Amino acid sequence: MDLYRSHVLVCGGTGCVSSESMKIIESFETELAKHNIEKEIKVVKTGCFGLCEAGPIVIVYPEGAFYSMIKVSDVPLIVEEHLLKGRIVTDLLYKDHTTDETMNSIDDVGFYKKQQRVALRNCGVINPEIIEEYIAYDGYQALAKVLTEMTPDEVVDIIKRSGLRGRGGGGFPTGLKWEFTQKAPGDIKYVACNADEGDPGAFMDRSVLEGDPHAIVEAMTIAGYAVGACKGFVYVRAEYPIAVKRLQIAIDQAKENGLLGDDIFGTGYGFDMEIRLGAGAFVCGEETALIASIEGKRGMPKVRPPFPAIKGIFDKPTLLNNVETFANITQIILKGADWFAGIGTEKSKGTKVFALAGKINNTGLLEIPMGTTLRETIYEVGGGIPNGKAFKAVQTGGPSGGCIPAEYLDTPIDYDNLISLGSMMGSGGMIVLDEDNCMVDVARFFLDFTEEESCGKCTPCREGTKRMHELLDKIVEGKGTMDDVAKLETLAKTIKGASLCGLGQTAPNPVLSTLKYFRHEYEAHVNDKKCPAGVCQALLQYLVIDDLCKKCGICAAKCPVNCISGVKGKEIYHIDQERCIKCGACLVACPFKAIKKG
Amino acid sequence: MAKEFLTEENFQKLDEVILRHKNRQGALMPVLQEAQDIFGCLPIEVQRQISEGIKIPMSEIYGVVTFYSQFTLEPKGEYTISICMGTACYVRGAKPMVEKVAEMLGIAPGETSADAKFSLVATRCIGACGLAPILTVNEDVYGRLTLEDIPGIVEKYQKEGS
Amino acid sequence: MKSIAELEAIRKKAQDSVKLRSERDGIRVVVGMATCGIAAGARPVMMALVEEVSKRQLKNVVVTQTGCIGACRLEPMVEVYQGDEKVTYVKLTPEDARKIVAEHLVNGHIVKECTIGAYEK
Numbered sequence: 001m002d003l004y005r006s007h008v009l010v011c012g013g014t015g016c017v018s019s020e021s022m023k024i025i026e027s028f029e030t031e032l033a034k035h036n037i038e039k040e041i042k043v044v045k046t047g048c049f050g051l052c053e054a055g056p057i058v059i060v061y062p063e064g065a066f067y068s069m070i071k072v073s074d075v076p077l078i079v080e081e082h083l084l085k086g087r088i089v090t091d092l093l094y095k096d097h098t099t100d101e102t103m104n105s106i107d108d109v110g111f112y113k114k115q116q117r118v119a120l121r122n123c124g125v126i127n128p129e130i131i132e133e134y135i136a137y138d139g140y141q142a143l144a145k146v147l148t149e150m151t152p153d154e155v156v157d158i159i160k161r162s163g164l165r166g167r168g169g170g171g172f173p174t175g176l177k178w179e180f181t182q183k184a185p186g187d188i189k190y191v192a193c194n195a196d197e198g199d200p201g202a203f204m205d206r207s208v209l210e211g212d213p214h215a216i217v218e219a220m221t222i223a224g225y226a227v228g229a230c231k232g233f234v235y236v237r238a239e240y241p242i243a244v245k246r247l248q249i250a251i252d253q254a255k256e257n258g259l260l261g262d263d264i265f266g267t268g269y270g271f272d273m274e275i276r277l278g279a280g281a282f283v284c285g286e287e288t289a290l291i292a293s294i295e296g297k298r299g300m301p302k303v304r305p306p307f308p309a310i311k312g313i314f315d316k317p318t319l320l321n322n323v324e325t326f327a328n329i330t331q332i333i334l335k336g337a338d339w340f341a342g343i344g345t346e347k348s349k350g351t352k353v354f355a356l357a358g359k360i361n362n363t364g365l366l367e368i369p370m371g372t373t374l375r376e377t378i379y380e381v382g383g384g385i386p387n388g389k390a391f392k393a394v395q396t397g398g399p400s401g402g403c404i405p406a407e408y409l410d411t412p413i414d415y416d417n418l419i420s421l422g423s424m425m426g427s428g429g430m431i432v433l434d435e436d437n438c439m440v441d442v443a444r445f446f447l448d449f450t451e452e453e454s455c456g457k458c459t460p461c462r463e464g465t466k467r468m469h470e471l472l473d474k475i476v477e478g479k480g481t482m483d484d485v486a487k488l489e490t491l492a493k494t495i496k497g498a499s500l501c502g503l504g505q506t507a508p509n510p511v512l513s514t515l516k517y518f519r520h521e522y523e524a525h526v527n528d529k530k531c532p533a534g535v536c537q538a539l540l541q542y543l544v545i546d547d548l549c550k551k552c553g554i555c556a557a558k559c560p561v562n563c564i565s566g567v568k569g570k571e572i573y574h575i576d577q578e579r580c581i582k583c584g585a586c587l588v589a590c591p592f593k594a595i596k597k598g
Numbered sequence: 599m600a601k602e603f604l605t606e607e608n609f610q611k612l613d614e615v616i617l618r619h620k621n622r623q624g625a626l627m628p629v630l631q632e633a634q635d636i637f638g639c640l641p642i643e644v645q646r647q648i649s650e651g652i653k654i655p656m657s658e659i660y661g662v663v664t665f666y667s668q669f670t671l672e673p674k675g676e677y678t679i680s681i682c683m684g685t686a687c688y689v690r691g692a693k694p695m696v697e698k699v700a701e702m703l704g705i706a707p708g709e710t711s712a713d714a715k716f717s718l719v720a721t722r723c724i725g726a727c728g729l730a731p732i733l734t735v736n737e738d739v740y741g742r743l744t745l746e747d748i749p750g751i752v753e754k755y756q757k758e759g760s
Numbered sequence: 761m762k763s764i765a766e767l768e769a770i771r772k773k774a775q776d777s778v779k780l781r782s783e784r785d786g787i788r789v790v791v792g793m794a795t796c797g798i799a800a801g802a803r804p805v806m807m808a809l810v811e812e813v814s815k816r817q818l819k820n821v822v823v824t825q826t827g828c829i830g831a832c833r834l835e836p837m838v839e840v841y842q843g844d845e846k847v848t849y850v851k852l853t854p855e856d857a858r859k860i861v862a863e864h865l866v867n868g869h870i871v872k873e874c875t876i877g878a879y880e881k
Contacts (some may be wrong), residue, residue: 015726084798085825148764279667279668284721295663313624357730363728445685
């Protein structure tokens with residue numbers, strides 16, 4: 001095997017691929033060849049490093065130099081200076097938002113300091129398309145241990161004792177799910193992996209599949225052994241082409257190496273798996289709907305019980321776990337239940353991956369121990385709010401979650417705390433909102449989403465989300481009454497209680513939580529006909545600030561409906577509110593900042 | 599642009615796909631996905647062939663095709679402009695971008711222009727939240743956008759091939 | 761894969777190729793690779809070091825490069841860091857480099873005749 005003196009790791013996650021990381025890899029290869037050092041330096045395409053905000057990211061080992069926002073045109077300089085002459089190009093190194101210091105090594109970056117990587121341990125470290133690299137980092141050791149040293153009961157037991165709970169949203173104890181499936185009567189059983197990551201703003205499952213696909217293959221094989229299944233399905237949404245491709249490569253490599261198929265490690269146990277693609281239906285993330293979709297039907301949920309553990313895919317007992325849940329399995333087997341249970345809080349063990357986005361400096365993927373507070377996550381790991389704006393709320397759990405205001409920032413994050421705040425863990429999306437976001441508008445955004453994604457099977461969800469959406473439309477247009485707000489609340493509670501599946505039961509959460517913490521914003525929309533954040537178009541007014549107006553007439557010239565009057569050089573300009581279409585062209589055009597939005 | 603994609607050659611390819619999946623449990627979804635790759639969409643003629651091939655009633659196939667948003671009965675435009683309306687993009691101003699593109703192309707989200715050149719889609723999160731707001735034109739990705747960037751991007755594709 | 765021994769063999773072999781990314785201690789061999797160093801023949805020295813280390817499967821050795829060490833007249837220069845200790849070798853040929861790997865890195869004997877101390881005398 002060739003030995004290299006330097007490794008150049010380039011992020012091949014979707015975020016960085018969108019910003020040309022593939023071209024950066026090519027450019028490294030040509031530049032290295034140009035200097036005849038391609039045999040000394042290895043270029044590795046890895047999975048997501050997590051700090052997407054700073055992408056595309058390049059890390060050079062052994063120094064661990066952490067380059068961020070690299071352009072193709074920067075590559076020759078890195079090759080010439082760093083790789084040829086050994087001088088780190090400090091100008092291109094990542095700069096920390098909080099300290100503004102240039103960071104030499106990935107280990108020094110504030111974003112990574114508080115993190116503890118279990119599920120993401122290999123993302124950004126190995127080349128996901130090479131099985132040997134996974135094996136080098138103890139890959140398939142857990143499978144070997146399980147198949148040769150443990151009985152299925154012992155495997156279920158260790159997962160139960162670890163305290164791992166489902167990472168897809170519900171937080172159901174994983175070990176119990178395994179036990180139910182194991183005990184369910186039947187010769188044929190299945191293991192399925194839910195990779196239908198539909199929550200807007202959540203992309204941890206994609207990152208695991210892209211950055212460490214073998215971890216899923218290995219964990220599913222272990223699960224199969226534990227519950228007595230010999231076939232696995234991974235249901236991936238079709239919007240994730242890179243993840244699908246890498247997972248397929250991993251499955252093929254595992255088969256070639258005899259880590260999937262008949263008689264693994266000569267133990268007589270056999271397991272096989274295949275990928276099934278989704279086709280763009282959010283509800284398929286719900287387990288019974290996902291099963292229907294794998295069976296080739298419309299992805300509609302069913303009444304439970306019977307639970308999938310008893311009657312799942314093709315009516316056989318099925319163990320269904322989410323990608324991130326599976327990503328923890330091998331570590332629990334190798335390091336023990338006590339190690340895992342030692343991380344986190346009393347009822348939520350281990351770590352959780354969050355996708356941090358919205359109004360935050362370090363957008364990206366982070367993995368923190370359960371029990372880390374929201375404040376630490378947003379300010380220390382996330383680097384705070386950009387442009388000196390004030391924090392307003394953090395939205396967790398996607399369309400099923402709620403908005404948590406500033407007074408609860410010191411809450412430790414775990415399943416139960418988030419639920420008691422009216423939100424939920426969900427799949428781990430975490431969207432930060434600042435003073436410029438209108439909470440009524442945010443609630444409406446999520447209702448727009450759930451209304452469209454409701455499958456239509458049960459009435460409370462199908463009709464209820466539509467009516468809630470209409471009421472919210474009325475309020476943001478300034479036509480709402482306090483009676484509408486009361487109706488909204490009653491409706492939300494009814495939908496929560498009466499819907500068939502998780503989608504409907506949680507769809508009202510964005511409305512209920514904003515009503516609870518930001519009722520004053522609803523009242524401002526209804527009573528004062530004002531949007532405090534200045535988002536809702538219908539309630540906006542553009543006004544000329546008389547003191548600042550220089551009577552230049554530029555605004556009047558730009559106005560598409562000629563509703564601004566005044567006399568150039570003589571008379572202050574004035575906007576006719578009746579005719580104004582609130583396009584904002586005047587605000588942008590005014591060179592003296594004499595027009596305000598209010 | 600009458601249904602010129604319904605060629606004999608394409609139907610032959612479809613037969614191969616059906617043959618490959620025929621005896622698999624839950625074959626319908628993979629067959630539909632591959633059929634859409636071949637034809638670009640799933641009109642009734644294609645659905646009929648699948649129905650006969652894998653012995654699933656037309657009613658059921660039509661139900662599945664219309665349930666999932668990725669399946670389409672009509673062909674898409676040459677360029678599909680997808681604007682991400684995920685939460686991260688939304689809070690960073692994706693909505694005015696959709697409106698701007700819609701205005702420039704004269705079509706609403708979900709529609710295809712009369713000359714079959716553009717389709718506009720307001721899509722769900724594509725997971726590149728670090729680059730929000732983001733839009734894609736076929737395979738090309740444009741991230742960290744501002745409203746001012748939109749006309750330039752749309753015009754670039756309007757000029758291409760015309 | 762029919763046995764765990766097979767998996768272990770792949771792991772051992774593959775670990776060599778990725779260890780650069782996790783290992784921070786052990787021995788660091790630093791080659792001066794600024795313009796002066798390259799002009800004086802640092803590249804063949806570096807190649808010899810990399811080859812020799814790889815051939816002997818030394819697990820705790822990292823060969824890396826640096827800029828100008830500051831004594832251009834003594835190039836090609838190589839510095840070996842181990843713990844707090846540093847040894848500076850000067851005016852090396854590829855043969856010297858192989859000898860340093862064999863003597864110093866493997867057996868722990870400093871190759872006295874190549875050190876800066878010997879040369880300066």
